[in-house]
Amino acid sequence: MRRVHEASKIGPRPESQLQTRLSAATSSTGGKALILVVERDPHVRELEAYFLNEAGFGVEFAADGVDALDQARKLRPDIVITEVLVPKMDGLALCRSVKQDPNLRDTVVLVFSILAVQSRAREAGADAFLMKPLAEKRLVDTVRQLLKLRGKWDHAGDTA
Amino acid sequence: MMTERRRTDTITADLGARVQSGNPQADEILGGGFPANSINIVMGQPGTGKTIFAEQMLFHNADADRPSLYVTTLSEPLSKVVSYVQRFDFFEADRLGVEIQYEDLGSALSEEGPNALIEWIDEAIKTKSPKIVVVDSFRAIHDLAMSSEDVRRFVSRFAGLLSAYDVTAFLLGEYSQEDIRRYPEFAVADSIIELARQPLSSRDERYLRVLKLRGSGYREGQHAFRITSAGLELYPRLVAPRVPEHYESLSERLPTGVPGLDKLMDGGLFAGSTTLVVGMTGAGKTTIGLQFALEGVKRGERVLYINFQENPAQLRRAIASLGVDPNKMQDQGLILLYASPVELQIDSIVVEIFEAIETGGVRRLVIDAVGDLAAAASDVQRVHDYLYSLIQHFAARGVTTILTLESGEGFTGTAILQEQRFSYMSDNLINLAWSGTKVGHRTIRVVKMRGSAHEHAVREFEIDARGARVT
Numbered sequence: 001m002r003r004v005h006e007a008s009k010i011g012p013r014p015e016s017q018l019q020t021r022l023s024a025a026t027s028s029t030g031g032k033a034l035i036l037v038v039e040r041d042p043h044v045r046e047l048e049a050y051f052l053n054e055a056g057f058g059v060e061f062a063a064d065g066v067d068a069l070d071q072a073r074k075l076r077p078d079i080v081i082t083e084v085l086v087p088k089m090d091g092l093a094l095c096r097s098v099k100q101d102p103n104l105r106d107t108v109v110l111v112f113s114i115l116a117v118q119s120r121a122r123e124a125g126a127d128a129f130l131m132k133p134l135a136e137k138r139l140v141d142t143v144r145q146l147l148k149l150r151g152k153w154d155h156a157g158d159t160a
Numbered sequence: 161m162m163t164e165r166r167r168t169d170t171i172t173a174d175l176g177a178r179v180q181s182g183n184p185q186a187d188e189i190l191g192g193g194f195p196a197n198s199i200n201i202v203m204g205q206p207g208t209g210k211t212i213f214a215e216q217m218l219f220h221n222a223d224a225d226r227p228s229l230y231v232t233t234l235s236e237p238l239s240k241v242v243s244y245v246q247r248f249d250f251f252e253a254d255r256l257g258v259e260i261q262y263e264d265l266g267s268a269l270s271e272e273g274p275n276a277l278i279e280w281i282d283e284a285i286k287t288k289s290p291k292i293v294v295v296d297s298f299r300a301i302h303d304l305a306m307s308s309e310d311v312r313r314f315v316s317r318f319a320g321l322l323s324a325y326d327v328t329a330f331l332l333g334e335y336s337q338e339d340i341r342r343y344p345e346f347a348v349a350d351s352i353i354e355l356a357r358q359p360l361s362s363r364d365e366r367y368l369r370v371l372k373l374r375g376s377g378y379r380e381g382q383h384a385f386r387i388t389s390a391g392l393e394l395y396p397r398l399v400a401p402r403v404p405e406h407y408e409s410l411s412e413r414l415p416t417g418v419p420g421l422d423k424l425m426d427g428g429l430f431a432g433s434t435t436l437v438v439g440m441t442g443a444g445k446t447t448i449g450l451q452f453a454l455e456g457v458k459r460g461e462r463v464l465y466i467n468f469q470e471n472p473a474q475l476r477r478a479i480a481s482l483g484v485d486p487n488k489m490q491d492q493g494l495i496l497l498y499a500s501p502v503e504l505q506i507d508s509i510v511v512e513i514f515e516a517i518e519t520g521g522v523r524r525l526v527i528d529a530v531g532d533l534a535a536a537a538s539d540v541q542r543v544h545d546y547l548y549s550l551i552q553h554f555a556a557r558g559v560t561t562i563l564t565l566e567s568g569e570g571f572t573g574t575a576i577l578q579e580q581r582f583s584y585m586s587d588n589l590i591n592l593a594w595s596g597t598k599v600g601h602r603t604i605r606v607v608k609m610r611g612s613a614h615e616h617a618v619r620e621f622e623i624d625a626r627g628a629r630v631t
Contacts, residue, residue: 043317043324050286133197135326136289 065089182220417455420630439592
């Protein structure tokens, strides 16, 4: 039986059935799309990592907003998925910081929270908002859709 | 670079989403059902109906895409649960194994300890996307030797895992009232439902009660139920209407059908009022009730006469002895409802009364006698609560009611207390008695009449072949 993961990082998993359905979910670096998950709840974090890995994404973690911003600047993830309620800097402030950083303008932010703060998330510049609890299909579909949209934006930028 | 403005996708989980119980009455009590993505406790001693309640819900919510999981732990063997559920109408064999999956964790739990449950649920979430998880019995987990600190840690991890994911959990258990304070699962539960059984001499009374429901109103108190082949058949407890809207406007006087009595009562009974007629055996309570009923039928009203002592044949004879054709009366709107006091269950009789009033357009009602109702119930306070809310409903609907009550059974404390309580909830009170001065003579006195200048004197009262009359 699988044990609950306490580790902050979960490495890539072998290709799964889900991944074969994955299309163009790759970052500009050519590998699999990288997702930075900012989450304090160990159960949500573990399940989120599991389902995103299963869907073929790379996952990194941050447990607070300050660490998340540092990591985002270092790793340049394709997507940041953040809870609002995280220590040091809340998820909405993190979202604003990411959106204001010229080096992170291609980074998509998904606010994933137990709070119904969709309008505040929109004001903070979030690209999408999802409410908890975690439902894997909803989460993975939203991530895929965001990556697809971002692909279009990139394309629009290239031809402009 | 980015020429388009990015659109914010917003998907908000419905905060008010509900998981229906598969039982419309239970959903009504719960204000629409269990909250989705919640942890719920269904508690009750063995044989109170927890498993049936859970199974009924699972079959109702069966979903081809997202299975419901039923996990047994240490108390109930899985084979028993599965074979028992087949007897119910809601059972559908082809849903088993796919939409509803059973798992016995008994041996895993005794070998590996309580974490086997958490690991199993974690695995199930990742591989099956479950919609509902039932753990039967969760209380049995406490039988695995654990320190109270271990228990808290276990419950916290268990609840944390379930809350992280889009799943609704039900923890069944043979919990007692003391366990609510003792065990940490009650603190994390979003709802607590109690099922109870009270053995009486001839039958059992079963109750469902909501002890906790986060984020929603619910119907308080004990709701009676029966277990039938359809599952739990519930009778939600009546709640007094907040605004008895027509109550004040009903100034119409209704003749009682008893000659001379209307004069004592300032012209008759107010429409929508309740009158308690108290008297010893043979004092004329049933006769007054019948005359009041027949007067209503003659005036073209629908009338419900509820009786616990005389069966319909006996009652029809009593009507015939008043010189009235019982068949004609029944054709013209008299409804006779008889319930044997032995089989009487107050909750089901209340449902029948209500159906008759709602669907039959009943304007007059006689309950002969309310003491029989009280005697049939194990909890007299409940009968009073019922009658009080019934009377409020009658008033709101303009139904004029006579309740009869047998008095003076040895003048016991309970009889007097009953009289006081029933009279308190009635608008009017009429006392029937045997004369102290003339042997064989009856007397009548209007003791109380709300909003009316009634006569207070003790009057003589006769019953002969034409019926009862004030002389």
